[in-house]
Amino acid sequence: MPWFALELAPYFMMYTNLMTYPLKFRQHVLAIKEKEKLTYAKTASRFGVGMASLMRWNRRITPFTTHNKPATKIDMEALAQDVATYPDDYQYERAQRFGVSAQGIRHALKRLRVSRKKNTSASQS
Template sequence: METLEIDGWKLVVAQREQGTATDLRRKTVFIAKRLNFDDIIYMSYSIDFRSKMIFTMEAEGLSIRETAKQFRIGSASVSRWINQIKPKASTTHQRKIDKSELIKDVEQYPDAYRKDRAERFGVCQKAILQALKKMGLTYKKLYVIRKPTKTLDKRFNKKTTV
């Protein structure tokens, strides 16, 4: 193993012949335990290190492989970090339900069922429900008052004796 210092960063580097990364971690943990270094924490590379690496790559005009070799990290990590920084394209798509048309429909047919609205707009019932919920509209809740029946009367008219 070799220790490398880049811009104040100390990196422990292993050659390919020295085993896999998992073997290297096991050896390092074993050595750390033998030396009573309990405070060693394995973390991913910091954002500061990643940004320095990308800045160096762009400033010197290096390729991904050259950058990976210079910083002694995997080329897959370099390409992944570059792709994470690039702005992603917007994934919004045009909605089938126009809000103004839905409001007009609710005003015109206030007692319509979701199923009927869905057929008029050519969408599923869940889409209507979500659009109404997003706009803050809800269906009127009708509470039905049941007539008393004999079974209900018996249940509520029972007298408890102690």
């Protein structure tokens, strides 16, 4: 196991399931790169990260935050009432009633944890 993995193990244990590397790790990697005058390729192989990531970190060290915001156009209570009133309607029909896109309705239904209707019996053909 490389020395840096032991040194930075507490940081990785906190961030094992996230897609981004912690800020402290990014700063450490770039500091080592500057201190030892390493190339991007050597730094990438030493720390096990991609060269594109290193170049991105060099431009902007802090990771982007997510943009979680509630739906602004769709009233979630009205949508829940619409689903209860018209359970067999297609999403594009709901979208027309609410004046939004079908994709917007799909995302709103996902937030409400409403799945597509499934037939429990086979169709008569």
